[in-house]
Each structure stands twice: as C-alpha cells, then as structure tokens.
Amino acid sequence: MVATLSGWIRCTDILFHYHSSLKDTRDGVSLQKILDRDSLLHSRHPLASDKDGKPGIQAYVGTFHDGQARLLFSSAQVDYLRYWMHQMRLTTKLIPLPYSNCMFLNTDIASIEPTVFADLSLLSETSKVLSHPRRMNTHLRANPLLVNRRSVFEHLRGLWAAKKGVWCALNIDAWERDHTVISDVGWTWLRWDSGSEMLRRGHLVVTKNQTYAATSLEDSLSHEFVTINTLKQKLQSLFTEMQQNEPIFLISSDAQGTMRYLQSQLRLNIPSTNVLPCENGTGMYIVDYNELFNALIGRLDHEIEPKPLERVCHHLKLPFKMTRNAGVDSETCLDIVRSMVSGPKLDLQREARWPLQLEVQVQFPPWEEDPNYADLEGVIPPKK
Numbered sequence: 001m002v003a004t005l006s007g008w009i010r011c012t013d014i015l016f017h018y019h020s021s022l023k024d025t026r027d028g029v030s031l032q033k034i035l036d037r038d039s040l041l042h043s044r045h046p047l048a049s050d051k052d053g054k055p056g057i058q059a060y061v062g063t064f065h066d067g068q069a070r071l072l073f074s075s076a077q078v079d080y081l082r083y084w085m086h087q088m089r090l091t092t093k094l095i096p097l098p099y100s101n102c103m104f105l106n107t108d109i110a111s112i113e114p115t116v117f118a119d120l121s122l123l124s125e126t127s128k129v130l131s132h133p134r135r136m137n138t139h140l141r142a143n144p145l146l147v148n149r150r151s152v153f154e155h156l157r158g159l160w161a162a163k164k165g166v167w168c169a170l171n172i173d174a175w176e177r178d179h180t181v182i183s184d185v186g187w188t189w190l191r192w193d194s195g196s197e198m199l200r201r202g203h204l205v206v207t208k209n210q211t212y213a214a215t216s217l218e219d220s221l222s223h224e225f226v227t228i229n230t231l232k233q234k235l236q237s238l239f240t241e242m243q244q245n246e247p248i249f250l251i252s253s254d255a256q257g258t259m260r261y262l263q264s265q266l267r268l269n270i271p272s273t274n275v276l277p278c279e280n281g282t283g284m285y286i287v288d289y290n291e292l293f294n295a296l297i298g299r300l301d302h303e304i305e306p307k308p309l310e311r312v313c314h315h316l317k318l319p320f321k322m323t324r325n326a327g328v329d330s331e332t333c334l335d336i337v338r339s340m341v342s343g344p345k346l347d348l349q350r351e352a353r354w355p356l357q358l359e360v361q362v363q364f365p366p367w368e369e370d371p372n373y374a375d376l377e378g379v380i381p382p383k384k
Contacts, residue, residue, distance in 0.1 A: 008072040037120040056116040149295035163192040169251035169333035171326040175213040183213040186327030203327030248284040255286040297362035
C-alpha cells in the first residue's frame with residue numbers, strides 16, 4: 001500500500017495554476033470553472049465555509065520557521081475537491097494531485113491558523129500582502145532575532161485563540177532610590193470559562209513604604225493597604241489559584257526583575273519559567289509586551305531601553321491613564337498584549353496599522369517617539 005502524503009499547498013497554486021497542469025483537457029476546463037470567483041462562494045463548494053452562517057472560502061495562514069507566512073489549502077481539501085468533482089461527474093476521471101514539490105509538509109510549518117475569506121478578491125489581496133515584501137524576506141534570512149520575535153508573536157496568537165490558561169500582567173513598583181522597598185503590586189489576569197472571558201484585578205499598597213514612595217491612587221479604582229507579610233500571603237494565594245488553570249502566561253517588560261522580586265525578595269513558591277508551551281502545555285511562561293511590539297514593527301536589533309507604556313499605547317492607539325501605579329500599569333500591559341495577540345496575522349496587522357510604511361522596520365516620526373520633542377524644538381529649531 002502506497003502512503004499518501006499530507007500537507008499544505010499555496011492557495012494561489014490551486015486557484016490559478018492547478019487547472020493549467022491538466023493542459024487543455026475537458027477536466028482542466030471543468031476545474032477552472034469550479035474555481036472561479038462565483039462558484040467558490042456556493043455553500044456546497046468543497047472549498048467553502050459557512051462559518052457564522054456567512055458563505056466564504058476556507059483557507060489557512062501558515063507561518064514557516066523563518067517567520068514568513070502564506071495562505072494555504074490543506075491537502076485534505078484538495079483531495080475532497082478532486083473526489084467531489086468526480087462524483088458530481090464534472091470530470092471524466094479522478095484528476096491527479098498537484099505536483100508533489102509544491103506541497104509543504106507539517107514539519108515545514110511552525111504554525112497554522114484557519115481563516116475564512118468573504119470572496120476571492122479579499123483572499124488574493126491578503127495573499128499579496130503576505131508574500132509581497134521581498135525586502136522583508138531578505139532581512140528575515142539575515143536576522144535570526146527578528147525571525148524569533150515573529151515566531152513567538154504568531155505562537156502566542158495561536159495560544160490566545162485556543163483560550164487556554166491564565167494571562168496575568170503583574171507589575172511591581174518600588175522606591176527609585178532603593179529597589180528593595182516595594183511600594184505597591186498590581187495584577188490583572190484573564191482566563192476563559194466555557195469560552196467566555198473572566199477578568200480579575202488586584203492592587204496591594206504597602207502601608208509602611210508609602211513614606212519613601214507614595215503611590216498615586218484614584219478613588220474609582222479599588223486598592224488595599226497591606227503589610228509586607230500580607231502582601232506575600234496574597235501573592236502566594238494568587239499564584240496557587242492561577243496554577244489550577246495552567247499554563248500561566250506572565251506578562252512583564254522586565255522578566256528578570258519581576259522574578260527576582262517574586263523568588264528572591266518575597267520568596268514565593270511559584271513555578272519556574274519555561275520556553276513557550278505547546279497548546280496543551282503547563283507551567284509558567286514570560287510574555288514580554290515590548291518583544292511582541294518589536295516583532296510587529298520589524299525591529300532588527302536589541303533595545304537599550306524598552307519603550308515606556310505610554311509610547312506603545314500611543315503607537316497602538318490604545319487609551320492611556322495619566323495616573324500611574326502598579327494596578328493601572330498591569331491593566332495597561334494586558335491591554336497591549338491583548339491588542340496584538342487577539343488580532344490577525346502579524347503582517348496583516350502591520351499593514352492595517354501602518355499602511356504607508358514600506359521599510360522593514362516601521363519608522364515613527366521623532367515627535368511620536370520622544371514626548372519632549374516639541375520642547376526641544378523650541379530650544380533648537382529644526383534644520384531647513
């Protein structure tokens with residue numbers, strides 16, 4: 001018995017080139033007709049989808065290990081198309097599969113995400129967006145850091161879409177003159193129960209340390225004044241509860257600093273951090289919102305200092321509260337991560353957010369990067 005290969009085939013190869021492989025035969029003409037824009041949207045078409053009661057074309061976005069993405073059909077879809085056409089007597093015989101060297105195996109692809117297109121023109125346009133930037137492809141081959149960032153971005157999108165685990169943004173603020181003096185700790189975590197989001201917040205203010213670093217508070221936001229011992233107990237309870245819904249995705253812009261506070265200073269019994277999990281993984285994993293943002297804008301190097309929350313919110317067009325404390329910052333961090341990982345594929349997001357940016361790395365004007373730019377311009381006028 002001959003083993004049948006299964007894998008993925010580019011949508012463009014099937015929609016626009018498959019029929020030509022059958023030469024000028026009657027079967028080739030029938031295949032071309034069944035793949036035209038009107039036929040594809042019929043509810044009983046083998047490549048169709050009726051998700052949410054709306055007709056569309058079922059496809060998949062495949063991300064390769066080098067960070068590039070393509071629109072794909074599964075080999076099972078193509079097989080079904082062949083058998084369906086033969087059973088409907090649209091072909092005189094079972095048409096052959098496309099040539100094997102145009103098929104990608106599962107091992108060639110890092111992640112797969114199903115998607116439905118309302119019409120053929122939208123599918124074609126998306127395919128162009130994903131495959132157009134040859135300059136990006138060249139830079140990806142030469143920049144493993146960006147490849148890794150893009151891979152992590154897409155992996156986290158898939159994990160968020162699976163609605164598994166707990167996503168917890170945890171912020172710890174301390175006195176700037178002595179970082180061992182913790183002023184307050186805030187967290188915002190999200191998990192799913194039967195597909196519905198469940199959101200919880202907490203903000204603990206250390207009473208004793210307000211003399212050194214007074215925490216800015218808003219009457220509309222809940223908070224609790226505690227001792228250091230009570231802070232430890234409540235944080236330990238938080239992690240114990242989250243471990244019941246593993247995996248835990250701990251959102252932070254300073255992973256080493258956060259873990260140092262939790263493990264060394266507060267001496268909490270928490271899971272050790274690991275590399276990114278599979279869909280059914282357990283344990284705890286660090287999610288750095290700055291690294292996700294760097295993947296989105298195509299940054300090719302390491303940052304000397306991470307972007308402040310206000311700058312990232314501004315670039316992503318998210319609201320930003322001027323009152324800052326660990327509780328508010330945790331909400332903002334979760335909003336930033338949610339904005340990116342709950343959206344479409346990385347390249348599609350970038351195209352939608354910054355449609356006029358054609359370079360590998362999104363270039364922001366100086367007044368968007370430096371909040372003091374306007375003040376400096378008054379002192380040192382720009383060159384004409």
